[in-house]
Amino acid sequence: MMKLLDMESNDVRFVGIHGMGGVGKTTLAQIIYDRVSNSYCRFEGSSFISCIREESKARGLASLQKQLLSMIIQEEIQIWDRNQGDRMRKKMLSNKRVFIVLDDVDSDEQLTALAGDRKWFGPGSRVIITCRDSHLLKTHEVNNIYKVEELQTDEALQLFSLSAFKKTHPTENYKDLSMDFVEYAQGLPLALKVLGSFLFGRTIVAWRSARDQLEAIPNKEIMNILQISFEGLEDFQKELFLDMACLFQPQYRLDNIFLQTLESFGYYPGINIDVLVDKSLLTISDGMLFMHDLLKTMGHEIVRRECPEEPGRRSRLFRVEDLYHVLKNDTGTDATKAIVVEFCPETKDQRLNARVLDNLKVFDLSYSENLIEIPDFSGVPNLEEINLEDCRSLCELHPSIGSLKHLNELVLNKCSSLEKLPDLSSLECLTYLEAYETAITQIPCANLMPKSIREFSLQGGKLMRLKSKDPIYDIGSLVEYRKEGIYDYVEATWIDVDSKGENILDMAGVVVSAMYDDLTTISIWSLGFYIPEWVQYKSNGSSVKIDLDANTNPEMGCVFFIVCDSDQFFSMDYGHSSISSLFKGWNIESSEMGLTIRFERDKEYCVEYDSLDYRLMDVSFSKRIGFWVYIPAVLRLPFLDIRRVIKISFETGWYYFQGRVKPIEVKECGVHFFCPDDANSKFFNSIAPFGHSGSSNSDFHRRFVGYMRKKKDMKSYHET
Numbered sequence: 001m002m003k004l005l006d007m008e009s010n011d012v013r014f015v016g017i018h019g020m021g022g023v024g025k026t027t028l029a030q031i032i033y034d035r036v037s038n039s040y041c042r043f044e045g046s047s048f049i050s051c052i053r054e055e056s057k058a059r060g061l062a063s064l065q066k067q068l069l070s071m072i073i074q075e076e077i078q079i080w081d082r083n084q085g086d087r088m089r090k091k092m093l094s095n096k097r098v099f100i101v102l103d104d105v106d107s108d109e110q111l112t113a114l115a116g117d118r119k120w121f122g123p124g125s126r127v128i129i130t131c132r133d134s135h136l137l138k139t140h141e142v143n144n145i146y147k148v149e150e151l152q153t154d155e156a157l158q159l160f161s162l163s164a165f166k167k168t169h170p171t172e173n174y175k176d177l178s179m180d181f182v183e184y185a186q187g188l189p190l191a192l193k194v195l196g197s198f199l200f201g202r203t204i205v206a207w208r209s210a211r212d213q214l215e216a217i218p219n220k221e222i223m224n225i226l227q228i229s230f231e232g233l234e235d236f237q238k239e240l241f242l243d244m245a246c247l248f249q250p251q252y253r254l255d256n257i258f259l260q261t262l263e264s265f266g267y268y269p270g271i272n273i274d275v276l277v278d279k280s281l282l283t284i285s286d287g288m289l290f291m292h293d294l295l296k297t298m299g300h301e302i303v304r305r306e307c308p309e310e311p312g313r314r315s316r317l318f319r320v321e322d323l324y325h326v327l328k329n330d331t332g333t334d335a336t337k338a339i340v341v342e343f344c345p346e347t348k349d350q351r352l353n354a355r356v357l358d359n360l361k362v363f364d365l366s367y368s369e370n371l372i373e374i375p376d377f378s379g380v381p382n383l384e385e386i387n388l389e390d391c392r393s394l395c396e397l398h399p400s401i402g403s404l405k406h407l408n409e410l411v412l413n414k415c416s417s418l419e420k421l422p423d424l425s426s427l428e429c430l431t432y433l434e435a436y437e438t439a440i441t442q443i444p445c446a447n448l449m450p451k452s453i454r455e456f457s458l459q460g461g462k463l464m465r466l467k468s469k470d471p472i473y474d475i476g477s478l479v480e481y482r483k484e485g486i487y488d489y490v491e492a493t494w495i496d497v498d499s500k501g502e503n504i505l506d507m508a509g510v511v512v513s514a515m516y517d518d519l520t521t522i523s524i525w526s527l528g529f530y531i532p533e534w535v536q537y538k539s540n541g542s543s544v545k546i547d548l549d550a551n552t553n554p555e556m557g558c559v560f561f562i563v564c565d566s567d568q569f570f571s572m573d574y575g576h577s578s579i580s581s582l583f584k585g586w587n588i589e590s591s592e593m594g595l596t597i598r599f600e601r602d603k604e605y606c607v608e609y610d611s612l613d614y615r616l617m618d619v620s621f622s623k624r625i626g627f628w629v630y631i632p633a634v635l636r637l638p639f640l641d642i643r644r645v646i647k648i649s650f651e652t653g654w655y656y657f658q659g660r661v662k663p664i665e666v667k668e669c670g671v672h673f674f675c676p677d678d679a680n681s682k683f684f685n686s687i688a689p690f691g692h693s694g695s696s697n698s699d700f701h702r703r704f705v706g707y708m709r710k711k712k713d714m715k716s717y718h719e720t
Contacts, residue, residue, distance in 0.1 A: 030101075100128070134147075160178060223297075232279065419438075
């Protein structure tokens with residue numbers, strides 16, 4: 001906080017202190033005010049105006065302006081109205097170095113009347129503003145904002161003990177009970193002080209009773225302080241807060257399902273969640289939305305107060321005992337808007353009957369461990385998302401899932417009993433499919449993948465092989481494919497890609513997220529005899545020059561094309577007619593093909609970027625072969641920052657028995673760059689296949705994947 005104030009600077013500085021009610025904003029401001037007032041003599045006047053929210057309602061802003069100026073100039077002045085106060089403040093403070101604290105501000109009108117513009121203060125002045133609403137500070141151009149966080153457990157216990165025992169630690173036989181109250185307070189200083197003071201001098205029996213009472217009836221003093229922020233909301237924002245407090249868990253992932261659920265209630269979450277965050281009623285961290293336990297308790301209490309005697313007249317039912325009361329006594333009314341109760345029924349054998357629900361968008365039965373089958377989806381034609389994560393007993397999906405024309409997300413993670421999928425090829429809107437840790441062992445690609453799919457995960461599953469008869473090139477929009485362990489070189493851990501049509505877009509989006517942190521590319525051997533016509537840079541031989549100007553996007557991805565003469569393989573004197581037979585009886589892991597790609601600039605600086613190692617899996621071919629290597633844009637190739645003429649050269653060699661190397665001559669090479677958004681462009685959708693020249697030599701059928709590992713240290717050197 002003192003760093004934000006920067007007392008040595010001569011500028012006029014406004015600093016905000018922000019946080020939820022009861023977190024200690026006023027306490028912090030008072031400590032700083034006392035320290036600065038006593039230590040910094042250079043200020044010509046100072047003023048601490050407390051409880052501005054309440055005082056402005058009771059006394060008016062003119063009275064607060066009078067208090068502010070009287071404290072600074074140390075004499076009584078008269079201000080009759082707001083306009084007079086503005087004029088006097090400008091006149092009296094514009095040349096004075098002052099230190100001011102404005103505590104508990106909750107409106108822009110208050111800030112304008114008491115702080116105004118920076119030019120109304122003399123050089124070196126400091127103004128501290130405490131506020132629950134961070135957006136209010138930002139609208140007044142208060143850019144230096146300190147957020148007060150809740151206390152850690154050890155700090156909280158110490159503060160609680162100071163109130164409950166008048167010392168920094170609890171009495172021995174009260175330790176466990178003290179921790180119960182500290183946990184309840186969740187680091188909120190107000191709650192720790194209130195509860196500690198209330199319990200001071202009481203017996204252990206009284207402490208236990210007070211602890212149990214808090215579960216049913218929250219402390220009124222704490223709730224009233226917290227409710228101040230709630231009362232400042234618009235009516236529909238209050239409803240949103242109460243729904244989130246009563247119907248959801250204390251933390252929520254900010255995903256589409258959550259936002260769409262709130263949208264279906266008419267809450268416009270995009271803006272109103274921001275409002276709740278600004279007012280310290282919610283917190284966002286790492287994509288998660290959090291609500292403090294005491295704020296959640298406050299929401300429960302607000303709903304309970306709607307009708308303390310009869311739950312059936314409350315707007316929300318969220319406790320099992322309340323729902324039981326309403327059902328048993330038939331006291332339900334139209335006042336109830338929502339019911340959410342978590343409990344386990346005595347019987348686990350329940351059947352989900354079909355219903356016609358035209359407006360249902362999300363179907364979420366995640367973590368239903370005893371679910372064994374799902375209903376016919378014919379009655380929910382507009383379903384967009386299905387989440388069956390961790391339904392460990394689910395054995396199959398109903399075939400009707402394939403008729404959901406609007407389905408765009410299907411989550412099957414941890415469905416460990418699920419062995420197969422129905423035909424999904426008609427799901428023209430499906431873009432996201434996750435099925436990791438399932439029992440799926442074999443998938444016909446054409447049935448699995450509609451052309452709309454963009455992201456597909458099979459991490460940690462039992463999938464062994466994708467059948468080559470249904471080639472991956474049918475998945476025209478796939479941009480991410482993940483299968484954990486695909487490079488473990490266990491049984492059949494490779495992707496078959498049919499030798500027909502090698503459209504670069506079809507595979508340019510395939511990114512394998514294996515277990516290795518240093519995995520950076522996926523490269524696919526291909527039936528290819530020539531570099532495609534559309535490739536930007538190409539040449540005969542093993543190197544190609546490219547010219548990167550100042551407009552080059554440093555976040556581009558690229559594809560490298562290499563064509564070799566396969567006759568070089570047959571010249572190896574082992575009496576075999578193909579690579580396939582060459583390694584019969586050998587340890588396949590001891591034999592590989594390597595590729596090194598080097599980037600040179602102006603013949604003086606050279607970077608050896610990476611080397612690639614390829615493993616063979618029963619491959620046969622004849623004469624000329626080609627392959628390409630795709631490096632995703634997200635990897636940010638270092639040479640793209642150079643922005644000059646670059647020479648890219650390729651070296652290949654066959655690493656075979658006992659470390660011997662057979663160099664392989666590169667006949668042709670090429671490089672093609674693309675931006676991240678090009679993956680779905682018409683350009684890439686219309687490009688010709690690699691090796692489309694019409695050659696009849698089409699017996700090369702590759703069944704293996706190569707991978708590239710980043711070297712631990714990038715080597716650079718000057719040519720001699």
